[in-house]
Amino acid sequence: MDEGIKQTIKEYILKEFLPGERPDALGDSTPLVSGGILDSIATLKLVAFLEERYEIRLEAHEASAENLNTIEEIARLVQSKKG
Amino acid sequence: MKKIAKTLLVAAQLGLFLLVIQRRFQVESPAFVRIVELAIAGFLIHAFLPRRFRLPFFLFLSLAGLLLVFGVRDGTGMIGIGLALVGLCHLPIRFSARVALVLIAGAGLAFLRANPGRSPISQAAWPILGAMFMFRLIVYLYDLRHEKKPVPAAQRLSYFFLLPNACFPLFPVVDYKTFAGTYYDQDEHRIYQRGAQWMFRGLTHLVLYRLIYYYVTLPPNEIVNIGSLGRFLVSNYLLYLRISGQFHIIVGMLCLFGFDLPRTNNRYLLASSFSDYWRRINIYWKDFMVKVFYFPAYFRLRGLAPTPRLLFATAYVFLATWLLHSYQWFWIRGSFPVAGPDIAFWGALGVLVAANSLREMKGGRGSLQGDRACSMREALFLALRVLGMFVAVCVLWSLWTSRALSDWISLWTLAEEGRWEGTGTVLVVLAVLLAAGTLARYAVGRGWRLGISGDSFSYARSAGVTTAALVLILVVGHRSIYSHFGSTAADVIYSLRKPRLSRGDVALLQRGYYENLLGADRMSSQLWEVYMKEPADWQGDPEAMYVERGDFLGRELKPLAEFTAKRFHVRINSLGMRDKEYTREKPAGTVRLVILGTSYVVGLGVPVDGTFEALAEERMNWEGTPETGVRYEILNMGVGGYRMVHRLRAMEEKAFPLDPDAILFTVHETDPASLKDLSDAARNKVPIPYPELAEKVRQARVDERTPEAVAERRLKPIGYEITSWTYREVVRKCRERGITPFWLFLPTTEEHFPADVHRKLRGLAGEAGFEILDLAGVYEGRDVRSLRLGDWDHHLNAEGHRLVADRLYEALVENGTVFAGGGMTGGAPPEAREPEE
Numbered sequence: 005m006d007e008g009i010k011q012t013i014k015e016y017i018l019k020e021f022l023p024g025e026r027p028d029a030l031g032d033s034t035p036l037v038s039g040g041i042l043d044s045i046a047t048l049k050l051v052a053f054l055e056e057r058y059e060i061r062l063e064a065h066e067a068s069a070e071n072l073n074t075i076e077e078i079a080r081l082v083q084s085k086k087g
Numbered sequence: 088m089k090k091i092a093k094t095l096l097v098a099a100q101l102g103l104f105l106l107v108i109q110r111r112f113q114v115e116s117p118a119f120v121r122i123v124e125l126a127i128a129g130f131l132i133h134a135f136l137p138r139r140f141r142l143p144f145f146l147f148l149s150l151a152g153l154l155l156v157f158g159v160r161d162g163t164g165m166i167g168i169g170l171a172l173v174g175l176c177h178l179p180i181r182f183s184a185r186v187a188l189v190l191i192a193g194a195g196l197a198f199l200r201a202n203p204g205r206s207p208i209s210q211a212a213w214p215i216l217g218a219m220f221m222f223r224l225i226v227y228l229y230d231l232r233h234e235k236k237p238v239p240a241a242q243r244l245s246y247f248f249l250l251p252n253a254c255f256p257l258f259p260v261v262d263y264k265t266f267a268g269t270y271y272d273q274d275e276h277r278i279y280q281r282g283a284q285w286m287f288r289g290l291t292h293l294v295l296y297r298l299i300y301y302y303v304t305l306p307p308n309e310i311v312n313i314g315s316l317g318r319f320l321v322s323n324y325l326l327y328l329r330i331s332g333q334f335h336i337i338v339g340m341l342c343l344f345g346f347d348l349p350r351t352n353n354r355y356l357l358a359s360s361f362s363d364y365w366r367r368i369n370i371y372w373k374d375f376m377v378k379v380f381y382f383p384a385y386f387r388l389r390g391l392a393p394t395p396r397l398l399f400a401t402a403y404v405f406l407a408t409w410l411l412h413s414y415q416w417f418w419i420r421g422s423f424p425v426a427g428p429d430i431a432f433w434g435a436l437g438v439l440v441a442a443n444s445l446r447e448m449k450g451g452r453g454s455l456q457g458d459r460a461c462s463m464r465e466a467l468f469l470a471l472r473v474l475g476m477f478v479a480v481c482v483l484w485s486l487w488t489s490r491a492l493s494d495w496i497s498l499w500t501l502a503e504e505g506r507w508e509g510t511g512t513v514l515v516v517l518a519v520l521l522a523a524g525t526l527a528r529y530a531v532g533r534g535w536r537l538g539i540s541g542d543s544f545s546y547a548r549s550a551g552v553t554t555a556a557l558v559l560i561l562v563v564g565h566r567s568i569y570s571h572f573g574s575t576a577a578d579v580i581y582s583l584r585k586p587r588l589s590r591g592d593v594a595l596l597q598r599g600y601y602e603n604l605l606g607a608d609r610m611s612s613q614l615w616e617v618y619m620k621e622p623a624d625w626q627g628d629p630e631a632m633y634v635e636r637g638d639f640l641g642r643e644l645k646p647l648a649e650f651t652a653k654r655f656h657v658r659i660n661s662l663g664m665r666d667k668e669y670t671r672e673k674p675a676g677t678v679r680l681v682i683l684g685t686s687y688v689v690g691l692g693v694p695v696d697g698t699f700e701a702l703a704e705e706r707m708n709w710e711g712t713p714e715t716g717v718r719y720e721i722l723n724m725g726v727g728g729y730r731m732v733h734r735l736r737a738m739e740e741k742a743f744p745l746d747p748d749a750i751l752f753t754v755h756e757t758d759p760a761s762l763k764d765l766s767d768a769a770r771n772k773v774p775i776p777y778p779e780l781a782e783k784v785r786q787a788r789v790d791e792r793t794p795e796a797v798a799e800r801r802l803k804p805i806g807y808e809i810t811s812w813t814y815r816e817v818v819r820k821c822r823e824r825g826i827t828p829f830w831l832f833l834p835t836t837e838e839h840f841p842a843d844v845h846r847k848l849r850g851l852a853g854e855a856g857f858e859i860l861d862l863a864g865v866y867e868g869r870d871v872r873s874l875r876l877g878d879w880d881h882h883l884n885a886e887g888h889r890l891v892a893d894r895l896y897e898a899l900v901e902n903g904t905v906f907a908g909g910g911m912t913g914g915a916p917p918e919a920r921e922p923e924e
Contacts, residue, residue, distance in 0.1 A: 024459070038349060043366055044377045045397075045447045048385060052393070064382040065233045070264060 009058075009079040016053055017075070021046050032076045037069040047072060054078070060085035093276040094134045096550050100283040101127045101343070103557035107290065111564035113585050114293040115333075116616075118156045118254040123340075125152055126250060130343045134279065138271070142241040145344045149248040156253040157212055164208040165216050168196065169247055172220055173227075182232055189224060200421050210421075211619070214256035217418025219247050222260045222375065222411070229379050230263045242267060250344070251337045256419055259334050259351045259371040261341075262378065269347040277546050282342025284549045285335045285350075287557060292332025297583050299325050306591030308799035310498055314509015317516075319498070320481040323488055327368075331355070334369075359472040361439040362447060364480060372408075380407045397448055398441055405437030428495060432487035460532040463525065470524030474517065497794035588617065593837050593881075594757075621879035627652025627691070632659070639768055639776050640736055644689075644726055653692035653876060662745070665689045666701070666723040673746045674718070678905060680829075681722045681742040683734040684753030687833060688725025692876040693885045698723060700751075702892030707899070715906050725753070730764035731813050736776060739820060749827040749905060751860070752817050754852075755835050756844045759806035765789075766798035779812060807847060814855035822856070827904055830857035833891065836871045836881045860898040865891055 010032060018027055021041050036042040042050060050072065051062050060082065071081045105123055108114055129148040133141055154162035175188045199206045200213050208216065223246060246266050252258055271278070303322040310316050334351035341348055351371055358364035365373055384400040391399070409429060417423050461469070489495035562568055569580040631650035633642040648659040660668050673679045682688055682700050690698030696705075700721045707719040724742055726733070731754070738750055768775050769789045775781040787801045802809075814830070821828035830852035834840055845863050852859060866874060866887075874887035883891065899905050 043362075044373075044381060045362070045444055048382075048397075049448065062386075064386040065229075067382050067386075068264065068378070070268065 006079065006083060009082050010075050012057065013054075013075050013078050013082075016050070017041070020049060020053075030075070033074045035073055036075070036078075037073045042072060050078075054082055058082050058086060090276065093546070094131075094279065096554075097134075097276070097279040097283050097343075098127065098131055100287070100550065100553050100557060101130065103554065103561065104283070104286055104290065107557060107560050107564070111561060112290070112294055112297075112583060114290060114297070116254060121155055122152055122251060122254045125155060126340050126343060129250070130279075133344055134275070141345060142239060142245055142270075145250070146241050146245045146248060148344075149245065149250040149252075152250050152253040153215075153248070157209075157215075161208045161212040165212055165219075166248070168208075168216060169219060170244075172224060173244060173247060176224070176228060176231060186228060189228065193224075197417070200418060203421070213421065214419040214619070215252060215254075217415070218256045218258040219249070219252050221415060221418050223247055223263070225379060226260065226263050226375060238267065242270070249337075249341060251340045255333055255337055257330060257333065259337060259369070260375040261348065261371060262374055265348065265374075266346060269349070271345045272347050275345060277544065278342050278345060278347045280546045280549050280553075281347070281544060282339040284553050285339030285342065287339075287553045289332040289335030289337075289339060290560075291556075292328045292335060294583060296326060296328035296332060297586075298579070299328065300589050301582055301587070302579065304589050304591055306594055307494065307498055307796045308803065310501070311800060312501055312506050312508035312510075314512055316498065316501065317509065317513040320478075320485050324481045324484040327355075327484075330369075334371075356477060357473050358476050358480070359469060360443050360476065361436065361479075362443040364476060365436070365440050376404045376408060380404050393448060394445060397444055401441040401444060402437060405433050405440070408437075409433040426490075427492040428486050428489045431492060432483060435483060435486070461529065463529055466528040466532070467521075467525045469528050470521050473524055474521055477520075493794045494796055497797040500794075500797050500800075587838055590839075594760075617879045620877065622654075624651075625653055625880070627657070632657075637773075639764070639773055640729075640733055640740075641767070641773075642726070642728075643737075643741075653880065655692065655694060657691065658695070662722070663741070664723050665691070665695065665698075665725065667695060669720060669722055669745075671745065673720075676716070677718045677720055678749070679720045679722065679745065679747045680749045680751055680905070681724050681738075681745060681747040682751040682753060682831070683729075683738050683742060684725040684751075684831075684833070685729055685755065686725065686727035686882060687755070687835070688723060688753055689727055690723070690725070690883070690888060691727075692880065692882055693888050697885050697888055699883070699888040699891035699895060702889060703895045703899070706892065706896045707905075710896075711900075711906055719905070721751070722747070730761055731758045731810065732762075732764045732775075732777070732780065735813050735817055738817065743820075743824060743826075747826055749829055750817070750821050751829045751831045752857070753831045753833050754848060755833060756841050756848070757835060758848070759810050759844065760803060762799070762802045762806060762809060765809070766793075766795065766802055769793070770795065770798055777816075780809065783809065783812075807851065810848065811851045811855070814851055814857065818856040828857050829860050829902075830855075831860045831862070831895070833862050834865065836866065836875050836883065836887065838871060858902055858904055860895065860902060862891060862894050862898060865894045 014027070014030055014032075017036070018025060018030060022030060034041075037047070047067055051067055054060065055062060062081075062085070066081065070077075072078055101123075105120075105127060108120055108123060113120075125148065129144070133144050133148070136144055150162075150166055153165055156162075157165065172189065172192060175192055176185055178185050178188065196216075200217075203210055206213070227243075227246065246261070246263055249258075249261070299322050303318060304326070305315055305319045305322065307319065310319050331352045338348050338351055349370065351369065353367045353370060355364065355367040358367050381400050381404045384403045385396055388396045388399055412429065412433075413423050485498060486492075486495050489498070564580065564584070566581075570577050572580070627650050631648055632645060632652070634645045635642050644659045644663050644665060646659055646661050646663040648657075650657055657665060660666050662669060662671065688698070688700065690700075695701065700723050704719055704721040707721075712718055722742075722745060724737060726737065729737060734752060738752070742750060765775060765780060765784050766789055767773070769784050770791055770793060772791045775784060783805055784802070787805060789798045789801050793801070818828045830849075832845065832849065832852075834845075840863075849859065849861060849863075869890070872878075874883055874890065875881045876884050
């Protein structure tokens with residue numbers, strides 16, 4: 005797993021959705037969707053960020069908790085899309 | 088060993104839960120109790136089964152639940168239809184062809200739903216079948232299209248045949264992926280305990296709901312000032328507790344079988360913005376909308392800038408929500424509601440959520456989400472937002488639950504005088520809530536938690552608190568304990584034990600509103616449940632029964648009409664009465680009594696010779712005639728829907744020409760508040776045939792432009808004045824003709840008898856000069872519910888009519904007038920009788 009992708013995603017989530025939160029409070033397996041950090045609007049913002057940053061294209065059904073619930077899963081999705 | 092103990096501890100909590108719903112608070116239907124019994128027995132077996140057998144066992148249990156609640160015919164019908172629908176989703180053909188086939192099957196089922204005569208299953212089964220498939224098939228097909236891993240058939244079928252569904256037609260839209268993905272996703276005992284905890288939480292919601300429904304809600308026609316308006320708005324919104332309670336129980340019950348589903352509501356009363364409200368109130372619905380409508384629309388509009396994309400996608404979601412609520416209503420009731428308030432509510436909420444979402448898209452949700460520490464000032468700001476949202480949602484909710492936009496607008500038309508009454512109370516309540524909210528948010532930011540709330544779940548703490556709370560409810564709910572709390576508290580606790588209709592819903596039931604109740608899909612209406620029990624064609628065909636007159640009386644029974652209503656063949660006699668045939672001319676040697684009244688007197692639902700007037704007449708001739716030497720007739724001139732002034736009019740126009748010796752003027756405790764005769768006449772520009780009353784109505788500012796609820800509200804203060812006037816007119820007109828006027832008080836079969844109203848009416852009757860036949864205590868010592876035709880129809884059944892007939896006969900004997908001196912004065916001139924003092 006590319007640690008750089010995880011770090012970039014983590015920084016983005018901390019900046020956009022958890023301002024003021026301690027970085028160590030957000031782990032790779034912290035639940036983002038079921039934990040209430042990513043709601044529908046936040047998910048769309050995150051998807052826009054991922055698509056732009058990694059030049060990938062996500063489909064509607066991929067924007068689900070199954071793929072986006074943790075930083076680990078998001079990074080895995082990004083890597084699979086990048087091929 | 089420890090695992091077994093943990094399982095048994097959960098089972099013990101479930102046992103306590105069952106005891107509470109069986110012995111203390113009958114919060115839902117008897118079917119619910121049966122399903123809970125089945126779930127507990129099933130849980131004890133399921134929890135000890137090897138994992139591979141658990142899903143098939145859950146499916147077996149769910150199917151057994153359907154058969155248990157609906158019987159073999161309906162149960163197998165529902166299972167068969169369900170299997171066929173799921174089978175269509177898996178045919179070895181193109182996905183689009185499968186979707187088309189499901190749609191065709193859905194259309195066929197919709198046809199059967201709308202045509203009960205051709206339906207293979209009963210009316211009661213359709214809402215449940217609809218709840219199982221109407222939304223879950225959409226989610227299932229969506230996920231099936233993107234499914235990659237093989238899934239066991241038992242899991243697929245379990246998703247549709249969920250055990251608690253057998254008794255809940257309003258069901259959370261469980262997501263298929265979540266259903267599959269959360270199955271035993273953590274320690275099983277934590278999942279089971281969460282289930283028991285949520286079921287208990289649901290129970291508390293349902294008891295609270297009942298408290299609000301019985302004691303806080305107000306009928307719209309009682310809103311006269313700021314205080315009552317505030318009470319109406321808040322209580323109306325809080326009725327949602329019923330749905331949140333049911334949803335907690337449903338999801339809790341599913342947890343008992345390993346489905347670790349997320350919560351369905353998240354402290355929705357604490358929403359701080361419209362988007363936040365949308366996220367909290369019904370999370371499963373929001374997730375369904377986001378998954379199937381919002382994201383697909385947003386992703387499809389890639390070519391657009393973010394703002395229009397978001398706006399279009401949000402508009403699409405709220406349009407879909409409105410349409411799908413109508414669709415849901417169709418499966419539940421068999422017809423589509425086309426309601427202005429629906430459109431206005433979802434439209435307004437859509438605009439507000441879109442505006443809020445745009446703000447969040449650009450600026451984020453704000454830093455006070457969650458439980459982070461904050462200053463007192465920040466806490467105050469958040470509390471203000473929450474309070475503002477609560478008020479805004481109360482207002483919006485009142486719009487949604489109104490039957491028509493005009494009804495909602497009329498809520499805000501307060502009385503001219505005293506409209507500011509209660510303002511102080513409202514402001515004090517708001518200030519207290521604001522202060523409490525501020526302190527609570529500040530405290531939460533510093534790590535304070537209340538009881539078992541919060542996200543950090545502990546098995547031991549949850550089990551301890553839930554067990555203790557259930558034991559406490561069992562103890563406090565026992566008569567020997569709560570009777571020590573004082574009569575008021577004891578009465579309240581006693582009343583919460585059983586389901587009944589609130590005062591407002593009773594009024595609607597009596598007025599027959601429930602037949603077209605658009606407000607019933609607002610998810611909280613007890614009245615809707617009552618309506619659901621009514622057999623098809625119960626009411627009969629009004630066109631066959633009545634002739635429209637176009638005047639003040641509005642309608643009358645059609646002479647010689649024959650029809651079926653309330654399971655009995657009915658024949659109207661040649662004089663236009665629901666009675667046996669009588670000659671127009673009074674036979675010699677006969678004392679003729681004419682009874683004027685409402686549907687209680689008509690007596691649909693019992694045979695023509697089983698109405699209380701027919702039974703009393705029979706007894707008078709059987710027991711009275713040998714003594715007096717005259718025959719007795721009681722002519723039934725009751726007409727459904729005839730209010731007090733209608734009865735006066737009918738007496739003059741129809742009873743007097745039949746040369747009666749006595750008039751039995753039937754009255755109910757509901758009369759003074761039920762002036763629909765006058766308000767309808769004024770609103771429909773039909774002349775009121777009594778100038779004094781017409782003037783009173785005019786002075787009350789009721790005319791053709793006045794909405795119904797406002798008209799009722801404006802006439803209510805003069806209810807007793809109109810009653811008194813009507814009584815005096817009845818007596819005067821009878822005395823002028825030498826007819827004896829009897830005031831026949833017949834209480835309705837509602838549980839709560841307003842003794843003060845009865846006293847006042849009896850006083851007015853005495854002052855007017857009536858002979859009194861007071862049957863106020865006629866149902867004493869009996870459970871009034873056992874004297875009704877059914878839950879959906881509170882008119883008297885055969886036993887009720889017999890009871891009233893006996894009491895009426897005794898009252899007539901006690902009064903003596905009818906049996907005195909070989910009968911009555913008959914058509915003697917008025918001066919022949921002593922005027923009543």
